[in-house]
Amino acid sequence: MTKVLFLESIAVYAEKYTTPESDALAALNRETNVKIDKAVMLSGHLQGAFLQMFSYALQPKTIIELGTFTGYSAICMAQGLQAGGVLHTIDYNEELADITGKYIEAAGMKDKIIQHTGLAADILPRIDAIPDLVFIDADKVNYGLYYDMLIDKLRPGGFILADNVLYEGDVMLPIEQQSKNARAMHQFNEKIAADERVEQMLLPLRDGIMVIRRK
Numbered sequence: 001m002t003k004v005l006f007l008e009s010i011a012v013y014a015e016k017y018t019t020p021e022s023d024a025l026a027a028l029n030r031e032t033n034v035k036i037d038k039a040v041m042l043s044g045h046l047q048g049a050f051l052q053m054f055s056y057a058l059q060p061k062t063i064i065e066l067g068t069f070t071g072y073s074a075i076c077m078a079q080g081l082q083a084g085g086v087l088h089t090i091d092y093n094e095e096l097a098d099i100t101g102k103y104i105e106a107a108g109m110k111d112k113i114i115q116h117t118g119l120a121a122d123i124l125p126r127i128d129a130i131p132d133l134v135f136i137d138a139d140k141v142n143y144g145l146y147y148d149m150l151i152d153k154l155r156p157g158g159f160i161l162a163d164n165v166l167y168e169g170d171v172m173l174p175i176e177q178q179s180k181n182a183r184a185m186h187q188f189n190e191k192i193a194a195d196e197r198v199e200q201m202l203l204p205l206r207d208g209i210m211v212i213r214r215k
């Protein structure tokens with residue numbers, strides 16, 4: 001399908017009236033786009049600003065992120081941490097760790113962000129903390145697994161945000177026409193909608209963010 005769901009012209013206008021990226025985030029965005037494969041995975045200005053606002057409002061003590069990439073979303077969410085709070089971020093791509101570390105430092109977040117390198121399903125059980133906020137943004141086929149691993153750990157009243165739940169609109173295709181990832185995203189959306197432990201809202205920002213609150 002590959003449709004532009006969130007109209008480019010609206011995104012441009014919305015970005016114009018959104019607080020500009022910090023110097024560190026703008027430089028990270030630029031360097032990622034110039035040097036890193038699949039730079040489109042980076043959250044970007046608008047989604048990053050949303051994550052930052054959400055975190056400011058929640059004032060979490062502990063955040064867990066699955067899928068660091070070059071650290072853009074981690075830096076945004078870490079802004080809202082309460083004093084002494086920590087963001088754990090996991091990525092299995094060790095080649096990204098240096099650029100990520102460089103920008104975490106440039107953003108002044110070195111004491112707040114802990115980088116873990118490895119598979120999310122292996123690292124998650126080793127993080128001994130009760131998260132107030134989780135951002136799931138790693139491999140799509142395992143979103144359901146990560147949700148199951150995290151939902152009982154999450155503080156009641158805490159939130160899970162899951163990215164790419166519209167999968168460019170392909171979640172709406174007949175199931176036999178869906179790619180493996182689009183089907184996984186559709187099944188994840190069904191799973192959340194059927195789970196009475198949570199309330200949720202599918203926010204059609206960018207590629208779709210499922211906002212899930214544990215009751």
Ligand SMILES: C[S@@+](CC[C@H](N)C(=O)[O-])C[C@H]1O[C@@H](n2cnc3c(N)ncnc32)[C@H](O)[C@@H]1O
Binds near residue numbers: 041066067120121137
């Ligand atoms: C969409 S990108 C994350 C983007 C980042 N959150 C941001 O907004 O800038 C997905 C990342 O997940 C990582 N990833 C994919 N599968 C993973 C797994 N099983 N365990 C850990 N990381 C994984 C990839 O290496 C990639 O960097």
